[in-house]
Amino acid sequence: MDVAGSDHAGNAASFSPADDDVFARIAERYDRLCDLFSLRIHRLWKSHMAARIAERAQGRILDVATGTGDIPVRVLRRLGRNVDGVECLIASDICANMLSIAKGKLAATSANLEFAILDAHDLRGIPSNSVDLYSIAFAMKICDRARVLTEAMRVLKSGGTFLCLEASRIPAGPVHRAYLIYMNWCMPLIGRLAASGDRSAYSYLLRGIHDFPSQRAFANELRQCGFADVEYDNLTFGIVALHEGRKP
Numbered sequence: 695m696d697v698a699g700s701d702h703a704g705n706a707a708s709f710s711p712a713d714d715d716v717f718a719r720i721a722e723r724y725d726r727l728c729d730l731f732s733l734r735i736h737r738l739w740k741s742h743m744a745a746r747i748a749e750r751a752q753g754r755i756l757d758v759a760t761g762t763g764d765i766p767v768r769v770l771r772r773l774g775r776n777v778d779g780v781e782c783l784i785a786s787d788i789c790a791n792m793l794s795i796a797k798g799k800l801a802a803t804s805a806n807l808e809f810a811i812l813d814a815h816d817l818r819g820i821p822s823n824s825v826d827l828y829s830i831a832f833a834m835k836i837c838d839r840a841r842v843l844t845e846a847m848r849v850l851k852s853g854g855t856f857l858c859l860e861a862s863r864i865p866a867g868p869v870h871r872a873y874l875i876y877m878n879w880c881m882p883l884i885g886r887l888a889a890s891g892d893r894s895a896y897s898y899l900l901r902g903i904h905d906f907p908s909q910r911a912f913a914n915e916l917r918q919c920g921f922a923d924v925e926y927d928n929l930t931f932g933i934v935a936l937h938e939g940r941k942p
């Protein structure tokens with residue numbers, strides 16, 4: 695994947711947090727917006743990812759673009775008292791407002807948690823070959839994929855697991871087109887009401903959903919970046935997919 699020469703190449707939503715601090719503005723409303731936009735189904739998708747993380751949980755886990763912490767919350771709920779193998783769970787995001795809500799949600803946990811302001815494109819502060827499991831949910835479409843994947847590869851230990859939950863494509867073309875028409879009509883309507891007219895909250899999401907590569911194409915991007923054993927699960931007919939890969 696060639697990302698040279700453009701800030702937004704490989705970024706399905708052409709989003710840059712430096713140009714628009716939308717997540718800082720909507721942080722307090724983010725969880726409600728997720729419920730509205732997905733009819734609460736995002737909870738199932740996130741639980742599916744958390745179950746996979748919990749199955750593989752050991753050593754150092756890094757959740758990138760953690761937002762309000764939905765993934766770490768679910769992982770720790772799944773693990774319960776079985777956190778002995780987990781040396782540390784790092785919840786990170788580029789947006790301090792989102793991370794502070796995550797901190798609040800995770801305040802009562804006794805697990806070894808860390809919070810960090812980190813840019814997925816440049817995880818400085820995370821040493822190379824230091825992470826056993828890297829996860830990213832619903833943020834790949836608003837990032838430059840090649841840069842994010844390269845950083846994920848750098849920080850993962852050999853044999854470490856990469857997991858990405860992201861909007862994808864319903865394999866049946868006509869059904870996917872019908873879904874996009876529904877989203878084109880519904881998102882602006884719900885978004886305008888729930889986000890108090892803040893168009894950014896749903897326009898990036900819509901653009902990302904439109905332009906994110908298919909399951910197979912994204913799996914190939916992972917392979918091109920050097921990941922091995924790449925597989926994916928389609929969730930809810932392929933509206934969302936969970937991709938997994940391993941650093942050789």
Ligand SMILES: C[S@@+](CC[C@H](N)C(=O)[O-])C[C@H]1O[C@@H](n2cnc3c(N)ncnc32)[C@H](O)[C@@H]1O
Binds near residue numbers: 740787812815830836
């Ligand atoms: C759609 S939310 C997803 C949050 C959470 N993972 C979830 O599934 O609910 C996207 C998150 O990505 C964060 N984000 C956007 N660009 C980022 C970047 N370059 N590096 C790290 N986080 C970023 C935003 O601040 C926001 O919290």
